[in-house]
Amino acid sequence: MIRKAVPFLLLSPDAPAGGDAPALPPPGSGEGDSGGGSEGDEGGAPAGDDGGDEGGDKPKEGDDGDDGLSAAFDDLDEKATTIPPKEEGEGDPPKEGDAPADEITPDNPKLPANFRKRLGEVNTELQAIKKERDELKAKFESGEGQVKPEAFTKKIQELEKERDGLRGEIGMLRFEKSPDYIKQYETPFNEAAEAAREAIVGLEVVDIDSDGMESARPATWDDFTELYSMIKSDSKKGKMAAYRKADEVFKGASQEVRAHLAEIIRTESRAEKALNAEKANWKSRQDERMANEQVKAAKLDQAWKQLDTEVKAKRPEWFQAVEGDKEGNALLNEGYAIVNKYLAARSKMPVEDVMVLEAQIANRAAALPRMAHKAAKLEAKVVEMQKIIDSYEKSGPGGGRRDGGEHGKGGGKDAFIDDKELAEAFD
Numbered sequence: 334m335i336r337k338a339v340p341f342l343l344l345s346p347d348a349p350a351g352g353d354a355p356a357l358p359p360p361g362s363g364e365g366d367s368g369g370g371s372e373g374d375e376g377g378a379p380a381g382d383d384g385g386d387e388g389g390d391k392p393k394e395g396d397d398g399d400d401g402l403s404a405a406f407d408d409l410d411e412k413a414t415t416i417p418p419k420e421e422g423e424g425d426p427p428k429e430g431d432a433p434a435d436e437i438t439p440d441n442p443k444l445p446a447n448f449r450k451r452l453g454e455v456n457t458e459l460q461a462i463k464k465e466r467d468e469l470k471a472k473f474e475s476g477e478g479q480v481k482p483e484a485f486t487k488k489i490q491e492l493e494k495e496r497d498g499l500r501g502e503i504g505m506l507r508f509e510k511s512p513d514y515i516k517q518y519e520t521p522f523n524e525a526a527e528a529a530r531e532a533i534v535g536l537e538v539v540d541i542d543s544d545g546m547e548s549a550r551p552a553t554w555d556d557f558t559e560l561y562s563m564i565k566s567d568s569k570k571g572k573m574a575a576y577r578k579a580d581e582v583f584k585g586a587s588q589e590v591r592a593h594l595a596e597i598i599r600t601e602s603r604a605e606k607a608l609n610a611e612k613a614n615w616k617s618r619q620d621e622r623m624a625n626e627q628v629k630a631a632k633l634d635q636a637w638k639q640l641d642t643e644v645k646a647k648r649p650e651w652f653q654a655v656e657g658d659k660e661g662n663a664l665l666n667e668g669y670a671i672v673n674k675y676l677a678a679r680s681k682m683p684v685e686d687v688m689v690l691e692a693q694i695a696n697r698a699a700a701l702p703r704m705a706h707k708a709a710k711l712e713a714k715v716v717e718m719q720k721i722i723d724s725y726e727k728s729g730p731g732g733g734r735r736d737g738g739e740h741g742k743g744g745g746k747d748a749f750i751d752d753k754e755l756a757e758a759f760d
Contacts, residue, residue, distance in 0.1 A: 497616075504615035505608050518604035525600050529593035533557045536590075538582045556582065560594060651705075668697065 508514050536552040563575040575594065579587040611618060645652040654662045675690040682690075 501612040501615040505612040508611040518607055522600040525596045530554055536586045539584055
């Protein structure tokens with residue numbers, strides 16, 4: 334068999350990795366090969382057939398001969414011929430700007446058309462989001478659209494001013510409902526108005542018609558309030574106009590009418606000034622009221638503590654803890670807890686809870702005198718019983734009672750107590 338030359342190297346198992354290895358000897362060289370015969374030679378004989386033939390070597394022990402090597406080379410030749418030829422440009426690195434075959438881009442022809450379309454839309458949206466992000470970042474860094482600290486501070490000051498104005502209004506309304514305002518300002522105004530009504534009603538007024546004719550009639554309260562309204566509408570011009578009309582209408586009684594108008598305007602002006610002062614000075618007035626309330630509360634608290642101490646000192650065994658009486662002390666603390674809860678939170682508690690506490694406190698307070706009376710009776714009986722027991726312990730042994738009521742001889746008092754006397758002691 335003629336062996337074809339194969340352009341590759343066989344490495345010995347003992348050859349070092351990556352090192353040079355001896356090439357396989359060419360055919361016919363006599364090294365590891367059969368004699369120079371060929372398949373076409375009729376007289377040829379396989380290598381090693383004739384041991385005396387000098388042109389051939391004997392196969393080594395354990396070798397399969399030329400047939401095994403030739404078959405191996407034939408298989409390699411067949412595989413080499415089946416490898417497709419390399420196309421131009423195949424395996425070369427991608428040029429600059431070209432997308433790799435496995436890259437997911439809208440321009441990659443290997444991807445499905447619908448996928449490439451959707452991918453393009455997503456990329457477009459992503460670019461828009463990035464653009465918006467960059468714009469917002471630029472605005473933030475430049476301070477565009479942000480509230481400056483100065484403007485923020487100014488707004489706070491405006492709100493505080495508005496708040497203080499509302500608090501002033503509230504303070505003024507509270508003062509207007511207070512007993513002090515009613516006594517000092519509202520009552521004098523009402524008294525002046527009532528005095529004017531009594532004086533005006535019954536006077537004579539003169540009406541002048543369009544022809545200049547005068548007609549007299551009794552005055553009414555509306556005649557006076559009309560003059561009052563003229564003054565209130567314009568404090569300067571209105572006052573002079575009201576006085577002139579009073580002279581025309583009330584004639585000789587105009588001076589009296591003027592005096593009542595002046596008194597009512599004066600008392601009302603005092604009240605308005607007081608309200609405006611309360612509105613303007615609401616903070617100082619509020620602080621003053623709070624200070625007064627604190628002083629008043631401190632005085633009430635001191636008075637309460639003093640009374641509480643006096644009551645407990647009268648009967649400490651009732652209102653104070655007693656050493657050794659664990660159960661009694663617990664009941665006492667429970668009662669105080671109910672009262673303290675009621676006093677501390679009754680203004681904030683639901684009405685139902687307040688009613689429960691008030692019922693408990695009321696019934697306990699009502700029952701205390703009765704229980705104290707029973708306790709006093711029991712204490713008196715205990716004292717009497719103790720006296721009898723002490724007299725029994727002090728008595729000496731006696732002869733006992735004999736028939737006929739005679740006592741036996743012996744020293745000391747009787748050691749026997751009458752049953753009736755004992756029963757009365759324990760009753």
